[in-house]
Amino acid sequence: xxxxxxxxxxxxxxxxxxxxxxxxxxxxxxxxxxxxxxxxxxxxxxxxxxxxxxxxxxxxxxxxxxxxxxxxxxxxxxxxxxxxxxxxxxxxxxxxxxxxxxxxxxxxxxxxxxxxxxxxxxxxxxxxxxxxxxxxxxxxxxxxxxxxxxxxxxxxxxxxxxxxxxxxxxxxxxxxxxxxxxxxxxxxxxxxxxxxxxxxxxxxxxxxxxxxxxxxxxxxxxxxxxxxxxxxxxxxxxxxxxxxxxxxxxxxxxxxxxxxxxxxxxxxxxxxxxxxxxxxxxxxxxxxxxxxxxxxxxxxxxxxxxxxxxxxxxxxxxxxxxxxxxxxxxxxxxxxxxxxxxxxxxxxxxxxxxxxxxx
Numbered sequence: 001x002x003x004x005x006x007x008x009x010x011x012x013x014x015x016x017x018x019x020x021x022x023x024x025x026x027x028x029x030x031x032x033x034x035x036x037x038x039x040x041x042x043x044x045x046x047x048x049x050x051x052x053x054x055x056x057x058x059x060x061x062x063x064x065x066x067x068x069x070x071x072x073x074x075x076x077x078x079x080x081x082x083x084x085x086x087x088x089x090x091x092x093x094x095x096x097x098x099x100x101x102x103x104x105x106x107x108x109x110x111x112x113x114x115x116x117x118x119x120x121x122x123x124x125x126x127x128x129x130x131x132x133x134x135x136x137x138x139x140x141x142x143x144x145x146x147x148x149x150x151x152x153x154x155x156x157x158x159x160x161x162x163x164x165x166x167x168x169x170x171x172x173x174x175x176x177x178x179x180x181x182x183x184x185x186x187x188x189x190x191x192x193x194x195x196x197x198x199x200x201x202x203x204x205x206x207x208x209x210x211x212x213x214x215x216x217x218x219x220x221x222x223x224x225x226x227x228x229x230x231x232x233x234x235x236x237x238x239x240x241x242x243x244x245x246x247x248x249x250x251x252x253x254x255x256x257x258x259x260x261x262x263x264x265x266x267x268x269x270x271x272x273x274x275x276x277x278x279x280x281x282x283x284x285x286x287x288x289x290x291x292x293x294x295x296x297x298x299x300x301x302x303x304x305x306x307x308x309x310x311x312x313x314x315x316x317x318x319x320x321x322x323x324x325x326x327x328x329x330x331x332x333x334x335x336x337x338x339x340x341x342x343x344x345x346x347x348x349x350x351x352x353x354x355x356x357x358x359x
Contacts, residue, residue: 101209115139133352229263280344
């Protein structure tokens with residue numbers, strides 16, 4: 001989700017001062033209480049101010065707390081305290097490369113594995129620096145993994161050399177992302193409160209501009225910001241061996257050229273949504289763009305892209321529960337012309353959610 005910039009690159013948060021709709025509280029029972037961690041997210045529903053802070057960070061992950069506090073009409077101390085609490089619940093701001101501006105191609109892997117090995121394979125893929133969106137689905141036998149590559153050799157090293165020699169991997173299907181309709185540089189919460197039917201920001205994941213060249217300082221910034229997108233200028237300067245003013249110039253260039261974005265990594269259960277599902281759709285070519293653009297306006301959809309392979313459109317949806325997913329398919333998907341078939345694969349575990357440093 002994009003918003004107009006103020007002078008000096010600041011984004012305007014005044015549109016999120018109004019009260020946001022809160023999800024219904026998730027029922028707590030003895031069974032699910034026994035499964036809670038000390039600060040388990042399934043027992044925590046974020047309040048109005050926390051949600052507005054979350055959305056403000058989505059609009060600008062590096063915004064100063066003083067500016068967020070001013071725009072949300074609360075004290076800076078309150079914002080700092082709320083942010084630290086969200087950090088204890090697993091929230092983090094992450095700097096991400098914009099693949100299309102850096103000459104990278106995005107791929108999505110769908111691996112069918114033996115049940116005893118799927119978890120370890122997912123963990124191994126998550127440890128790779130070029131992967132993101134590593135999830136375990138379909139009863140624990142299917143692993144989804146997205147990754148960025150710059151060259152055919154990088155792609156083939158994984159697809160033709162590494163995975164085929166892993167005996168627990170029963171089959172691999174690779175899908176090149178042709179056009180991203182939503183979710184290329186944002187995460188779900190920023191689109192969740194968009195007015196129903198409003199058009200999303202145009203962000204196709206493709207670019208006709210030449211790839212932006214990077215120097216060693218740029219690469220260091222991508223690495224450090226992937227770890228913590230809110231590192232201060234002095235901290236980034238120390239890591240890169242440059243002055244804070246030089247770091248600011250590099251950041252301004254990367255953001256101004258559209259090569260660096262910031263996302264908020266968090267567990268959607270904090271908002272009362274307990275079911276993430278991958279949707280694989282087969283759409284007639286004449287309706288592919290129309291369906292993709294329609295999905296991009298649905299608040300339930302965090303990501304949607306046209307891809308190569310048997311299913312030509314893949315999406316990731318966020319739902320409260322199975323009934324919520326059924327209603328979405330029955331009331332929203334069924335009304336879209338051109339959809340020939342749909343497969344759903346609920347996520348069992350998200351192993352990795354955010355993009356890596358630049359390969």
